[in-house]
Amino acid sequence: MIQEKRQILQEYSNDLVFRLKDLHVNFDKYKFYPRDEKFNSAIFDSDKTEIFSTLQSNSINFEEVAYISNKKIHYIDKPESYYLGAKYIIVEIDDDRAWFKKVKNEMISFGLLAFIFMSIVGYFIAKLFLRPMRDSLHLLDRFIKDTTHELNTPISAIVTNIEMIDKNCLDEKTLKKINRIDIGAKTISNIYEDLTFLTLNNKIISQNEKLDLSKIARQRVEYFRSLARIKKIDFDLHIDEDVFLLCDVKKFSKLLDNLLSNAIKYNKVNGTIKLILIEQKLIVEDTGKGMSQENLENLFERYSRFDKSVGGFGIGLNIVYLIAKEYDLKINVTSKLKVGTRIEVSW
Template sequence: MSSKRRNFLISNSILIAFIVILILVTNYYLVNIFGFNKENFMLITSFLIILAIFLNSFLSKPLLEPLFKSDENLQKTIKETLHELNIPASTIQANVQMLERNIKDEKNIKRLLRIKQATNELLKLYNQMEYEIKKEIDKIDKQRFMLDEIIEHSIEKFEDIKKDIQIEKNLSDIVLYSDKNGFQKVIDNLLSNAIKYNDDKGLIKIEFKNSILGIYNSGKPIDTKNILMIFEQYYQEDSSKKGFGLGLNIVKEFCDKHAIEIKIDSNKAGTTFYLNLNNILK
C-alpha cells in the first residue's frame, strides 16, 4: 500500500470516528433533554444527519486537502514533463525527414530509418501517456471522426500479423462524435482478438447496419459459461495466447462510459461482437 493511500485511509478513519463519537454524544444529550418517543424521534434523527453532513463537509476539507493537492501537483508536473518531451522528439523527427532528402549512402539511410522508427515509437508513447492522463482527470475532448477511417487505421496496424486471415468490411460514411483515441482502442482490441482467436485461414467481417457495428471472426466459439467473464480484467479464455487479458476489459470500460451497448453472438459458425453506436452517432 502506498504512503499516500495509507495516509488517506488513516485521515478518513479518524474523521469518521470523530464524527460518530460527536453524533453519539449529541444524541445522548438530546434524548436526555427531550426524551425518546415517536414525536421527537424523526426530529432528532434529521438534526443528527444534517449535523453529520455539515461536520464532514467542514472538517474533511482541511484534513484531506493536502493529499489532493499533492495529486494536483503531480499531474501538473507530469503534464509539463510530457510537454517538454514532445519538443525534442518532434525536433528529431523533423530533422530526420530533412536528412532523408540528402543522404544517399545505404548504411546511413538504414541508420536514419532506425532513428525515425525509434522517434515514432517515442511519439506514440507520448500520445498514449497524454491520453491516459486526460482520461484520469476526465478532460477528454470529444470530436467528430469517420468510422471507416478508424477501421482502416486499425486494419493497417495488424496487416503484418493477420497472415492468411481475410478481412472484409462493409461500411458507409458514418460520422461519430466521441473520444476518438478511446474508440480507436476499442476497435484495435476487438480486431486483435478477432485475429488472435481465429483460424489460420479464417475470416473477419466488419459491418455497420442500423446503428450496430458488428465484428465477426470465424474462429471457435466462446464457451457459454465464459461469456460473462471475458470482460473481466486479466481474464483469458485461452491462456496459451499472448497477452494479459486486458483488451476486452478496456473495451467494456469505454463502452460503459459512453453508453455503448455490447452484445456477443458466439456459435459454431464463429463469434460476433455487436456495438450499438446510436449514442455516439453524429
C-alpha cells in the same frame, strides 16, 4: 411523568379525604359515596379489603405510591384518620399517553438536530482527513497532464520522420531496426492519445461531420499492421464501401484504434483479426485468449485488467465505452476462453 401527575393526584386525594370526612360525620344524612368526573377512586381497610370502589382497573399494587396499570394511573394515599374505616385511598385517572407523544417528539427533534450537527462535523472532519489524499490525486493528475504534454512533441517527431523514410532504399538489417522504432513509437503514441483523451475528455468539443468509415478503417488497419506483424497476426478485412456516420473523426478513430490494439494485444501468435464494416455495424473479432462471463461484466470499467502478463493501463475499452455513450452507439461483446473475442458496435 408520574412525578408530574403525582401532585395532581395528591390534590384529588386530599379532595376525596375531605369528602369522606364529611360523609363520615354526616353518614346518616348523606349515605352517598363521593364521586368526581375528573377521577375514579376506591377505599380499602387495613386488611386491604375493598370497602367501596369506582375504579375501572381492579389491579391494585399497595407496595407502590404511584404507578401505571392497564392504561390507568393509580395513586395510593393513607389518610391520617380512618374515615369510614378506610386506611387506603386509591385515586385513578386515565393515562392519555400525551407524555409519551411529547417524549417521542422531543427524541425525534433532538435526534434530527444531533444527526444534522454530526453530519456537519463529520463533513468537515472527513474533508480535513481526505485533504492529503485529494492533494496527492491533484498532483498525480497534474503530473499525468504535464507528462503527456511533454511526450507529444518527441513522439510526433519520431512517427513523422519514420513515415518520411523511404524504406525501399534500406538494407534488411536497417529496415528491421526502423520497424522496431516505428512499433515502439506507435505504441507510445497510442498510450499518449488514451491518456490525453481521459484527462481532457470533458474539455474536448466534438467536431462532428459525415465520416467515410470505410476510408478510416483502412487507414487504421495500415497504421496497426507493423504492430500486428510482430505476433504474425493477419487481418481479414470485410469492408463495404460508402459506410457513413455523423461523428468526430478523432473520436471514431480512437474507438477503432483501441479495439484493434486490444485485438492485437490479446491475440495469439499466428492469429487473425477479422474486421467487418457494413451498414450501421462495425465488428472486430480476434482469435485470442478470450474472457470468462465474469470478466465481461466488468469489461468497460476503467483500469480493469484481466491478464497481467500483457501490458496496458486498462483504459482502452473504457474510452471505447465513453465514445459509444456520447454517440449512442450500442456495444455487444461475446467471448469464449481460448477461442477469442468478438466486439460489435452498431448504430
